[in-house]
Amino acid sequence: MKRTTLTTLAVALLFSLQAQIQIKPLPQGGYEQRIRNYIDNMRIVDTHEHLEAQAGWMKSGKLDFMLLLQHYTYDDIRSAGMPKQAFNKLLTDSLTVMEKWTAIKPYWEATSNTAYSRAALLTADKLFGVKDLNGKTVEELSAKIKNAYQTDWYNHVLIEKCGIDYVVTDSDNHNLGDPGMFKYVKRFGEFIFAVSAEKIGIVAKQQNTPIKTLDDFVTALGVAFHKAMDKDNVAVKIGTAYERTLFFEDVSKERAEAVFNKIMSLPAGTVLSYNGSEIKPLQDYMVHRILDLAKATNTPVQIHTGLQAGDGNYIENSNPTLLANLFLKYRDVRFILFHGGYPFGGQYGSLAKNFRNVYLDMCWLYIISPSYSERYLHEWLETVPASKIMAFGGDFRNVENIYGHLLFAKQVVTKVLTEKVRDGYFTEAEAVKIAQMILHDNAIRILKLDQR
Numbered sequence: 001m002k003r004t005t006l007t008t009l010a011v012a013l014l015f016s017l018q019a020q021i022q023i024k025p026l027p028q029g030g031y032e033q034r035i036r037n038y039i040d041n042m043r044i045v046d047t048h049e050h051l052e053a054q055a056g057w058m059k060s061g062k063l064d065f066m067l068l069l070q071h072y073t074y075d076d077i078r079s080a081g082m083p084k085q086a087f088n089k090l091l092t093d094s095l096t097v098m099e100k101w102t103a104i105k106p107y108w109e110a111t112s113n114t115a116y117s118r119a120a121l122l123t124a125d126k127l128f129g130v131k132d133l134n135g136k137t138v139e140e141l142s143a144k145i146k147n148a149y150q151t152d153w154y155n156h157v158l159i160e161k162c163g164i165d166y167v168v169t170d171s172d173n174h175n176l177g178d179p180g181m182f183k184y185v186k187r188f189g190e191f192i193f194a195v196s197a198e199k200i201g202i203v204a205k206q207q208n209t210p211i212k213t214l215d216d217f218v219t220a221l222g223v224a225f226h227k228a229m230d231k232d233n234v235a236v237k238i239g240t241a242y243e244r245t246l247f248f249e250d251v252s253k254e255r256a257e258a259v260f261n262k263i264m265s266l267p268a269g270t271v272l273s274y275n276g277s278e279i280k281p282l283q284d285y286m287v288h289r290i291l292d293l294a295k296a297t298n299t300p301v302q303i304h305t306g307l308q309a310g311d312g313n314y315i316e317n318s319n320p321t322l323l324a325n326l327f328l329k330y331r332d333v334r335f336i337l338f339h340g341g342y343p344f345g346g347q348y349g350s351l352a353k354n355f356r357n358v359y360l361d362m363c364w365l366y367i368i369s370p371s372y373s374e375r376y377l378h379e380w381l382e383t384v385p386a387s388k389i390m391a392f393g394g395d396f397r398n399v400e401n402i403y404g405h406l407l408f409a410k411q412v413v414t415k416v417l418t419e420k421v422r423d424g425y426f427t428e429a430e431a432v433k434i435a436q437m438i439l440h441d442n443a444i445r446i447l448k449l450d451q452r
């Protein structure tokens with residue numbers, strides 16, 4: 001083949017690889033930089049964390065390089081074979097920093113390829129100026145972390161470094177600071193995992209009221225719900241995909257009552273399996289009652305879908321399509337599906353497209369896989385109204401990793417929007433507007449943050 005033909009073919013191939021649907025005129029030069037600058041400097045709403053107070057980290061054994069590996073790189077290190085017992089020793093003061101490094105080194109080397117580990121490396125670099133994690137750097141990094149916690153570190157990282165306006169945290173400890181910035185979500189696990197008369201007795205004691213019947217139990221749920229929503233809680237969280245299927249059948253009161261009565265008549269010390277089929281009708285019934293309350297109070301409901309952290313779980317339990325009956329029955333409840341539904345991205349997007357009451361939340365997703373995040377954000381921006389996508393939640397317990405995760409998120413969102421502008425799918429102005437929506441404004445509106 002002639003050289004010119006080859007060149008023509010190569011150019012044609014390049015264009016076909018880049019071809020998106022072109023709707024808008026192609027952008028003016030410099031758009032990449034302008035979109036990047038906008039996203040780098042904009043304010044952020046962080047829709048999901050498990051943040052623990054700064055003072056909590058200052059206890060012994062916690063402030064060293066291991067902080068940056070918590071809590072997701074931990075999972076990969078254990079997935080790479082480090083025994084749990086050996087790993088747990090690394091979280092105490094019983095070893096020096098160098099001893100910890102020596103113990104973890106082979107597992108770190110086996111797993112430093114994953115995005116969890118890459119996020120830790122990026123955090124070490126961008127927040128502490130430490131370029132790698134190795135035997136020569138772990139002591140320096142550990143000392144820098146310790147020193148940072150002597151300062152107003154949380155506010156520095158969250159407000160100045162991350163530019164975060166609100167942090168929504170999944171925790172019962174409302175102790176993070178400024179209530180104007182820190183908001184919380186509430187789980188009602190004690191009502192879903194009531195596996196024994198003793199457990200139900202604890203709820204009765206907390207509320208100082210006898211619970212003898214299912215009606216009493218539902219009344220107690222209502223009391224707990226209203227009490228929680230009077231505080232700084234902005235949503236309900238359902239995290240049950242770790243324990244059981246996301247299919248919550250609309251069971252009759254009689255079926256739920258039979259399970260409840262059985263639990264109440266169990267001999268002391270006996271429990272029903274909290275993820276077994278025997279308790280499922282009662283669990284399903286109580287989740288429906290939580291949704292009744294969410295509907296009555298216009299409270300959004302966040303649901304864990306997709307990958308479960310840690311080791312050993314059933315991914316099929318977390319398939320978001322299992323929730324469709326709830327979306328149909330509770331048309332006025334806002335359902336926020338977490339974690340990009342990894343790895344069910346196509347089904348996940350189709351749910352938000354199909355149901356007006358379903359919203360997408362990409363929390364945790366960028367560090368599970370940046371390329372999945374990129375691929376599906378491209379797709380979701382073609383399939384789902386942009387007003388229904390929330391594109392950042394760090395899903396961490398400490399601020400350092402939130403910062404590293406946010407850097408991942410900003411890179412992915414910038415890349416996707418830049419490519420959509422490059423191809424003429426969006427104009428530059430549309431791309432910037434969408435960044436503002438998915439990283440900030442949507443969460444404010446959906447979680448009603450500015451009204452509180």
Ligand SMILES: [Zn+2]
Pocket residue numbers: 048049050170395
């Ligand atoms: Zn989480």
